[in-house]
Amino acid sequence: MSELRFEQVSVRFGGRHGMTAVDGVDLTVPTGQVVGLVGESGSGKSTLARAAAGLTPLTGGQILFNGQPLRPKRGERRPLQMVFQDPHSSLNPRMSIGESIAEGIPRAGRGGAAGRRSEVQRLLGLVGLDPQRAFSYPGQMSGGQLQRVALARALAGQPEVIIADEITSALDVSVQGTVLNLVRDLQRELNLSMLFISHNLAVVRYVADAIAVMYLGRIVEQGPAEQILSDPQHPYTKDLLAAVPSHRSPSLTPVNADPAVQAVNDAEPTDPHHLPSGCRYHLRCPIGPLVLPGRDICREVDPASDGNRQAAACHFVGELLTSGKAGIL
Numbered sequence: 001m002s003e004l005r006f007e008q009v010s011v012r013f014g015g016r017h018g019m020t021a022v023d024g025v026d027l028t029v030p031t032g033q034v035v036g037l038v039g040e041s042g043s044g045k046s047t048l049a050r051a052a053a054g055l056t057p058l059t060g061g062q063i064l065f066n067g068q069p070l071r072p073k074r075g076e077r078r079p080l081q082m083v084f085q086d087p088h089s090s091l092n093p094r095m096s097i098g099e100s101i102a103e104g105i106p107r108a109g110r111g112g113a114a115g116r117r118s119e120v121q122r123l124l125g126l127v128g129l130d131p132q133r134a135f136s137y138p139g140q141m142s143g144g145q146l147q148r149v150a151l152a153r154a155l156a157g158q159p160e161v162i163i164a165d166e167i168t169s170a171l172d173v174s175v176q177g178t179v180l181n182l183v184r185d186l187q188r189e190l191n192l193s194m195l196f197i198s199h200n201l202a203v204v205r206y207v208a209d210a211i212a213v214m215y216l217g218r219i220v221e222q223g224p225a226e227q228i229l230s231d232p233q234h235p236y237t238k239d240l241l242a243a244v245p246s247h248r249s250p251s252l253t254p255v256n257a258d259p260a261v262q263a264v265n266d267a268e269p270t271d272p273h274h275l276p277s278g279c280r281y282h283l284r285c286p287i288g289p290l291v292l293p294g295r296d297i298c299r300e301v302d303p304a305s306d307g308n309r310q311a312a313a314c315h316f317v318g319e320l321l322t323s324g325k326a327g328i329l
Contacts, residue, residue: 001066002160002193004029004052004080008061011047019273021047023217024061029161034187034194036208036225038201038240042272044217045197046085049163052195053082065161077106081154085166087146091138097124097149098134104156123152128182144175148182155186161193168203180206202244205229213237216272216280223310233312235285279303279315287316 011022022044029035037045050056052063052070063070065079081104084090091100101123102116121131127148138146147167154162164183168176184207187194198204204211205225212222213236221234232238267284270276282288282298289295295316303313 002031002079002191003064003066004070004161004193004195005064005067006048006052006061007064009048009051009058009063010060011044011051011056012059020059020217020275021272022051025214025217025219027212027219027222029193029195030210031193032191033209034184034196034207036204036211037195037197037214038199038204038211039214040199040269042216042269043214045199045214046165048214049082049165049195049197052080052163054078055082078157079159080161080163081157081159082163082165083147083150083154083167086170087143087150088138088170090150091146091153093138095137096134097136097138097141100138100149101134101153101156104153106158119156123156124149126155126186127152142175143171144179147171147179151182151186155190159192161195162187163195163197165197166199169198169200176203183207200244201229201240213240216270216275218280218313219311220281220314221310221312227310233310233317234281234314235287236281237312239284239286277302279313 006025006027009022009025010020012018012020025044025048027035027037027048037048039045047056051058054070070080095103098117098120101120105116105119117134120134124131124133129145129148129152133141133145133149138149141149147170150167167183168179171179180203183194183196186192187207194207196204196207201211208225210223211225211228212219213228213234214220215236221228221232221237228237229241232241270280270283276283276299278297278299278301279285279288280302282295283290285291285298287295289298297315301315303315
């Protein structure tokens with residue numbers, strides 16, 4: 001088993017008067033599956049990832065690996081490894097590619113210098129690079145090649161869970177597809193559990209078995225990828241899908257004839273330092289109180305996500321399925 005589970009995880013910066021970046025998140029990455037975590041910049045995705053990797057302390061809640069707290073002792077193999085967004089900054093420019101990868105091999109599995117060299121070559125081949133690249137330096141390689149190196153270095157730790165944090169966003173469009181194919185093939189071949197983070201639903205839909213949608217520190221909807229993509233329940237998820245150029249569903253195409261709908265569509269994202277009361281999305285919601293009358297509950301009461309399809313945190317999630325007003329989304 002290699003299940004990663006977040007239970008009521010919160011992360012706060014700046015003390016009492018600071019900012020809550022992650023607020024009571026419950027999320028499970030099942031064994032051998034890819035969970036895509038999507039949302040705008042500033043939604044808390046990377047903070048959640050860094051918390052799982054032990055790089056950011058928790059304010060509340062716990063992170064479990066196979067039911068046990070994820071707290072490996074110093075020198076022990078970590079069952080979780082993270083691949084960062086920018087490979088140029090995550091690799092030491094003064095270390096050769098081989099040295100960077102070898103650094104991640106557990107001490108118990110090094111087997112001397114010859115064993116380390118052999119393992120580095122194997123890992124480079126696994127990610128589609130010439131083993132001779134072990135003697136190159138980061139400055140001699142392209143961004144796509146460096147991201148493959150970052151994947152190899154993560155795999156050197158023999159993890160059971162990989163967190164991939166926006167690993168294609170810093171790459172040219174021409175190489176994003178090859179890296180995504182590599183990630184998908186490696187996940188299946190090695191039976192890894194993976195939390196794949198992106199702001200791009202077009203990318204996530206290619207690799208994910210399940211999708212969780214995050215907004216201002218909270219998960220507002222989650223479920224099987226096919227259901228989330230074909231039948232989104234939360235208005236924020238619908239807005240994210242409508243922003244994907246390749247998504248052609250007429251039901252998700254914004255209708256700008258209504259000035260109120262256009263106004264909320266054009267609204268700036270909410271300041272995470274000054275969160276609104278009630279539903280955090282109501283200031284931008286096309287079926288919220290700024291557009292439709294009788295929606296004061298959205299301003300006053302934080303919606304729960306229990307008891308409805310795909311755990312959508314919306315007071316009017318049922319209406320999204322049945323009401324003609326849903327067509328404005």
